[in-house]
Each structure stands twice: as C-alpha cells, then as structure tokens.
Amino acid sequence: MDAAKQYLIDNGIKPSVQRIAIMLYLLEHRSHPTVDEIFNDLHKAIPTLSKTTVYNTLKVFAEKGAILSLTIDEKMVRFDGYKQRHAHFKCISCNEIYDVELDHDVEFPNNETTKDFENIETHVYHRGYCAKCAKKKETNNKLKSE
Amino acid sequence: MDAAKQYLIDNGIKPSVQRIAIMLYLLEHRSHPTVDEIFNDLHKAIPTLSKTTVYNTLKVFAEKGAILSLTIDEKMVRFDGYKQRHAHFKCISCNEIYDVELDHDVEFPNNETTKDFENIETHVYHRGYCAKCAKKKETNNKLKSE
DNA sequence: CTTTGTGCAAATTCTTTGCACCAAA
DNA sequence: TTTGGTGCAAAGAATTTGCACAAAG
Numbered sequence: 001m002d003a004a005k006q007y008l009i010d011n012g013i014k015p016s017v018q019r020i021a022i023m024l025y026l027l028e029h030r031s032h033p034t035v036d037e038i039f040n041d042l043h044k045a046i047p048t049l050s051k052t053t054v055y056n057t058l059k060v061f062a063e064k065g066a067i068l069s070l071t072i073d074e075k076m077v078r079f080d081g082y083k084q085r086h087a088h089f090k091c092i093s094c095n096e097i098y099d100v101e102l103d104h105d106v107e108f109p110n111n112e113t114t115k116d117f118e119n120i121e122t123h124v125y126h127r128g129y130c131a132k133c134a135k136k137k138e139t140n141n142k143l144k145s146e
Numbered sequence: 147m148d149a150a151k152q153y154l155i156d157n158g159i160k161p162s163v164q165r166i167a168i169m170l171y172l173l174e175h176r177s178h179p180t181v182d183e184i185f186n187d188l189h190k191a192i193p194t195l196s197k198t199t200v201y202n203t204l205k206v207f208a209e210k211g212a213i214l215s216l217t218i219d220e221k222m223v224r225f226d227g228y229k230q231r232h233a234h235f236k237c238i239s240c241n242e243i244y245d246v247e248l249d250h251d252v253e254f255p256n257n258e259t260t261k262d263f264e265n266i267e268t269h270v271y272h273r274g275y276c277a278k279c280a281k282k283k284e285t286n287n288k289l290k291s292e
Numbered sequence: 293c294t295t296t297g298t299g300c301a302a303a304t305t306c307t308t309t310g311c312a313c314c315a316a317a
Numbered sequence: 318t319t320t321g322g323t324g325c326a327a328a329g330a331a332t333t334t335g336c337a338c339a340a341a342g
Contacts, residue, residue, distance in 0.1 A: 016315090016322065035306080050324040055307065057322095071217045071271070075332085076306060087252070089263065101255040106233070106270055109247040116277035117235065124252055125217070125269045131262035162297065162340085181331080196299040201332065203297095221307085222331060 003027070011066040021046060022057050026067055026081030032088070032097040034076045072097060072125045087124035093133035100126060149173070157212040167192060168203050172213055172227030178234070178243040180222045218243060218271045233270035239279035246272060 004024035008015045021042055026033070033041075039054045058079055062069040068080040072090045078097060080088075087102040108119040129137060150170035154161045167188055172179070179187075185200045204225055208215040214226040218236045224243060226234075233248040254265040275283060 014316095014321080018323070048324080052308085052325075053323055056324095069220075071220055074215070074217055074223055077220055087255075089254075089260070089265070092266070098259070100260055101257065102252070103255070106248070106252060108235075108272055109233075109249070111247065113244070113277075114235070114246055116280055118275040118280045119235070119272050120238070120274035121272070123271045123273075125271070126254055126265050126267070127269075128266035129264040131259075134262055134264045160296080160341090164298075194299080198300075198333085199298055202299095 008066065011061075011064045013060060013064050013066060018046065018049060018053050019057050019060075021049075022054065023061065023066070023081070026061075026079060030080075030082055030099065032070060032078040032080050034073075034078055036076070038079070068121075068123075070097070070123070070125075072123075072127075087126060089126040089128070089130070091130035091133050092127055093129055093137070096130055098130065154212065157207075157210045159206060159210050159212060164192065164195060164199050165203050165206075167195075168200060169207065169212070169227070172207075172225060176226075176228055176245065178216060178224040178226050180219075180224055182222070184225070214267075214269075216243070216269070216271075218269075218273075233272060235272040235274070235276070237276035237279050238273055239275055239283070242276060244276065 004027055005015045005020050007027070008019055008023055013019065022038060025038055025042060031037075035051065035054050035058065038058075039049065039051045042054075043049050058067070058069070058077075061067040062079070066081075068083065070078040070080055070088060072078065072088050073095070082099065085102055085105060086099045089098045089100045090096070091098075102124055106122050106124060108114065108117070108122065128134075150173055151161045151166050153173070154165060154169055159165065168184060171184055171188060177183075181197065181200050181204065184204075185195065185197045188200075189195050204213070204215070204223075207213040208225070212227075214229065216224040216226055216234060218224065218234050219241070228245065231248055231251060233246045235244045235246045236242070237244075248270055252268050252270060254260070254263070254268065274280075
C-alpha cells in the first residue's frame, strides 16, 4: 500500500484512496486487467468507487507513464503495471493475455521519413493459441477426422 | 480488379462484387482505413453496400489471412492489405498511421512457458509524434515559454 | 434447391461527457 | 476558499446480432 502510494508520488500523481487502491491492484495483479475487472474487484472493498473514477484514474496513470495501456484486445483496453521490457501474447481462443520475453528492444527506424518522428512507446503483440488451447484444438481436429 | 479477385481466390475467399471492391480498396489504399472510411468511400460507387457487409467482409479477410487487422488505435480497428513485414507508427496528435520499417522479424520466445504456444501473428506498434506534429509541438512550447 | 452472402434495424458494449458534490491544501 | 478528484446518469460511438431477402452454383 505504501509502495503503491510512493510509486504514484514518484510519477507525479497525487495519491488518493481510489488511486492508491487501483495502483496497488495493478502492482499485485499481473493479469492485464480491464476497467471492468478492476472495478468489480475493487468495488467490493470500496463500495462507493465508480467506474468513471477507474477510467479517469487509469487514463492519468497511463499519461504519466506509471502504467501501460494495451490495445492487444480489439474490444477493450487492458492495463499493465509492469514496466520492464516485455511483449504480450493473446490467446485467440481463451482470450488470456500472457507476458512474454522480448530479448532486445525493437528499435525505431531512423530514415528519411522517420528521422523527425518522436517515438514514445513501442509495443510488441503476439497472437495465437496458448498451450492449453493449442492442445484442445489438436484433440478436436483428431476427433473430427475420425 | 482482376488482381483483387485472384488474390481472394488464392486466399480461399469466394469473390463477390462487394468483396472484390473492398479488397481492391485495401490494395490501393495503404492508409490503414477504418470500417467507416472504407464504407463511406465505396458507398459512392456501390450505393447498396451496407456497413454490416464491410464488417463481415473484413472479418473474413482477416480470418483467412488475406489482410491484417490493426489494434494500434484504441477506438476502432484499422485494416492493412499490405502483408510484407513492417511495423506501424501512430501519431498521438494527428492520429495518422504510418508504415515503418522493421529490420528483422521479432521472434516469438521459446521457453518453458511458451514452448507449446502456437504463435500466429506478431505486431509491432510505435506511438509518438510524427514529424509535422513534433515540430508543431516545439513551436507551441517556445511560444508558451516567451 | 440449397448454401452462402448481403443489408437493414435494433441491440450491445466500451468509453466519454456534463455536471454536481466532496476533499484536501 | 480554491483547486482538483470523485461519482452518477446520460450520451456517444464502434461493433455485433437477428432475421429476411438475394445470389450463385
């Protein structure tokens, strides 16, 4: 809790009960939660919490660079409090999102058209089938062909 | 037009007037158009075209691997008919999306957790300011500090 | 015929907005 | 007391769904 509060201050974000709770949630849940998931979970502990506040807060966090906002899912934005370099993998069957290694940074190209661009963030998204769903798919295919 | 038709056939997609038009549009417009942009433009030539068909069609194309569906924009999906390896850059000021070079493929990691994953597609998204907006920002900052 | 694609309208869902109230410095 | 955060309800916008009709083989 204090770690979350300090982290907010370090990132130039004024702490509040709601903000600390949301930041703590993100630090403790590496599941790339959606607004809805965060809201539903925290609503139990803080019944007065509103979804608007969750939206506002996550927007502030992302703008201040305290968290990452992921667009790997087509429907809804997901959030990641883990800032180390890594890529993301989304299973197109179960929709689970996994952190995966990213050996070295993907460099932003420097050429005639991009030389005056100011790159701020780079994301690497993989999509496919996770181990569980890949196996399930195999089994289904086998059954079908019999 | 025939190229688009053949391309659909090659990708296992039954051609129709609408599908050929949409595929041709994507092959000719490297602007990463949204459903709305595609619909609005094609609607002029094919007045009976419906937005639902555009949605259906793009979904089929992406599933068959004929096009890429991009989630670089938080609000709406964008589509790319250009299949060569490349990354994308989105200007967070003017929202323009640019193709940018990607020197070498980003390899999907092979480790204990991912070894049975089946990776299908990998996307690299950069976000920041394009040359035009970066310059505009500079100028604004200068004016402010005076 | 029978399967597959198209298109309209309605419904869904994620997100934003406007505004009033509350809390902290 | 003034600035900024919170929360409710309503609005907005992208996408999906249900269903009837049309087209193609």
